[in-house]
Amino acid sequence: MNVRTLCLAILNAGDSTGYEIRKLVTDGYFSHFVDASYGSIYPALNRLETEGLVTSREELQAGKPARKVYSIADEGREAFVDALSTPARKDNFKSEFLLLAMCAELMKPAHLTRAIDAQIEYLKGELEIIDAAVEETDMLGGDWVANYGRACLQSGLNYITENRSELEALAGLGRAARSDVIAAE
Amino acid sequence: MNVRTLCLAILNAGDSTGYEIRKLVTDGYFSHFVDASYGSIYPALNRLETEGLVTSREELQAGKPARKVYSIADEGREAFVDALSTPARKDNFKSEFLLLAMCAELMKPAHLTRAIDAQIEYLKGELEIIDAAVEETDMLGGDWVANYGRACLQSGLNYITENRSELEALAGLGRAARSDVIAAE
DNA sequence: TAGGCCATGTAACCGGTTACATGATTAG
DNA sequence: CTAATCATGTAACCGGTTACATGGCCTA
Numbered sequence: 001m002n003v004r005t006l007c008l009a010i011l012n013a014g015d016s017t018g019y020e021i022r023k024l025v026t027d028g029y030f031s032h033f034v035d036a037s038y039g040s041i042y043p044a045l046n047r048l049e050t051e052g053l054v055t056s057r058e059e060l061q062a063g064k065p066a067r068k069v070y071s072i073a074d075e076g077r078e079a080f081v082d083a084l085s086t087p088a089r090k091d092n093f094k095s096e097f098l099l100l101a102m103c104a105e106l107m108k109p110a111h112l113t114r115a116i117d118a119q120i121e122y123l124k125g126e127l128e129i130i131d132a133a134v135e136e137t138d139m140l141g142g143d144w145v146a147n148y149g150r151a152c153l154q155s156g157l158n159y160i161t162e163n164r165s166e167l168e169a170l171a172g173l174g175r176a177a178r179s180d181v182i183a184a185e
Numbered sequence: 186m187n188v189r190t191l192c193l194a195i196l197n198a199g200d201s202t203g204y205e206i207r208k209l210v211t212d213g214y215f216s217h218f219v220d221a222s223y224g225s226i227y228p229a230l231n232r233l234e235t236e237g238l239v240t241s242r243e244e245l246q247a248g249k250p251a252r253k254v255y256s257i258a259d260e261g262r263e264a265f266v267d268a269l270s271t272p273a274r275k276d277n278f279k280s281e282f283l284l285l286a287m288c289a290e291l292m293k294p295a296h297l298t299r300a301i302d303a304q305i306e307y308l309k310g311e312l313e314i315i316d317a318a319v320e321e322t323d324m325l326g327g328d329w330v331a332n333y334g335r336a337c338l339q340s341g342l343n344y345i346t347e348n349r350s351e352l353e354a355l356a357g358l359g360r361a362a363r364s365d366v367i368a369a370e
Numbered sequence: 371t372a373g374g375c376c377a378t379g380t381a382a383c384c385g386g387t388t389a390c391a392t393g394a395t396t397a398g
Numbered sequence: 399c400t401a402a403t404c405a406t407g408t409a410a411c412c413g414g415t416t417a418c419a420t421g422g423c424c425t426a
Contacts, residue, residue: 001279001281001284002385002386003385003386005284006284009284009287009288012288012291013288017405017406018405018406018407019404019405019406030284032278033278033279033280033283033284034279034280034284035277035279036386036387037386037387037388038387038405038406038407039386039387039388039389039407039408039409040385040386040387042406042407042408043386043407043408046407061404061405063394063395063396063404064394064395064403064404064405065392065393065394065404065405065406066405066406067404067405067406068405068406080288080291081291081292084285084288084291084292084296085292085293085296087299087300087303088281088282088285088300088303088304089281090281090307091278091279091280091281091282091307092220092277092278092279092280093217093218093276093277093278093279094186094218094219094220094276094277094278095218095219095276095277096186096273096274096276097273097276098218098330098333098334099186099190099191099194099215099218099219100269100273101326101329101330101333102194102322102324102326102327102330103194103197103198103265103269103324103326104325104326104329105324105325105326106197106265106266106269107266107269107270108270111269111270114272115272115273118272118273119273122275122276137287139287139288140289140290140355140358140359141286141287141288141289141290141352141355142287144286144289144348144351144352144355145283145286145287147344147348148283148286148341148344148345148348149283151340151341151343151344152337152340152341152344154340155336155337155339155340156333156336156337158336159332159333159336159337160333163329163332163333166329167326167329170325170326170329173325174325187413187414188413188414202377202378203377203378203379204376204377204378221414221415222414222415222416223377223378223379223415224379224380224381224414224415224416224417225413225414225415227378227379227380228379228380228414231379246376246377248376248422248423248424249375249376249377249422249423250376250377250378250420250421250422251377251378252376252377252378253377253378
């Protein structure tokens with residue numbers, strides 16, 4: 001899903017600004033299965049507007065910068081429904097933590113422990129985001145998606161907390177076999 | 186994790202070729218948490234070699250193209266351990282399926298059903314890949330990572346199969362409200 | 371005989387990130 | 399007084415994908 005389509009999806013659920021869309025996809029409701037930065041959102045919205053798929057209006061605010069509020073147009077809704085009807089791509093999951101876990105034997109124990117702690121915090125954070133944001137959307141599929149996210153995140157979290165000691169037992173084994181590394185410290 | 190580091194990780198566990206690395210990351214052991222294409226793997230290996238982090242040898246085969254087998258060098262192992270000791274980035278998960286699920290009310294029922302079926306097949310496929318590949322690696326963390334993957338994938342799969350009807354009940358609701366679309370069909 | 375597998379590689383392209391520019395307001 | 403929040407935007411850069419080129423062997 002490119003940022004264009006993502007913007008249409010969010011605008012389909014209600015008017016929004018570039019700033020708000022970015023918050024939604026990095027800290028908000030959508031953050032656990034999409035991502036985008038200002039540098040892609042603002043150009044996407046501009047292009048969407050020149051193509052007539054969305055419209056915008058300026059809203060002046062006292063003491064704050066003006067907001068540029070975008071609304072989806074009928075053409076945009078059509079384009080979005082079209083996009084929805086082309087077969088979805090496979091999920092894309094990249095995890096540096098898992099790559100690192102595979103190589104646990106090369107890591108210093110303290111470092112592995114820190115990485116595991118960080119991963120646990122990250123997963124807890126994601127769960128909290130879902131809990132906090134679940135009430136804030138009109139999208140009918142919101143609850144369903146939130147529960148899907150909870151199920152996956154929670155099972156990962158449970159697995160890590162219950163089995164971390166097994167992984168931690170591996171730390172350093174690869175290093176111990178190479179005393180040159182140890183000696184250099 | 187960039188492709189460079191990924192190559193080092195795989196070569197750290199044993200010699201390999203660009204072709205094999207690509208298979209590992211798209212259909213094999215690593216496929217559920219990393220990805221890379223030929224267009225990034227081959228240049229990465231070349232650069233790694235010119236920098237002295239890996240070495241290569243040609244292996245001629247009867248009736249098949251020659252293989253260029255890469256081995257990690259001591260310098261490469263060091264560089265990899267260094268990379269491992271910098272704090273890991275957050276997981277990156279992107280799911281077109283979940284975006285689509287959030288907008289279930291805009292989809293034709295038949296289409297949603299197909300998307301759900303596809304997602305179920307995808308998850309089952311990922312689980313099968315893990316089961317098939319789990320014996321094929323020397324990496325000590327392999328089992329642990331495989332079980333982490335199984336836990337997440339399985340809970341997602343369970344959630345979908347048990348709750349798909351709720352989502353399917355939403356399909357078309359957004360379209361029904363706009364009879365113009367229906368009439369145009 | 372068509373297509374898939376093995377196997378390596380390149381070049382054009384592109385989507386997206388990073389970092390920057392701007393600037394008022396508010397909270398700590 | 400500092401840092402964060404609100405708010406929009408641009409430009410350089412970059413990592414990676416897509417598509418192509420090559421070609422023999424094996425299977426359906």
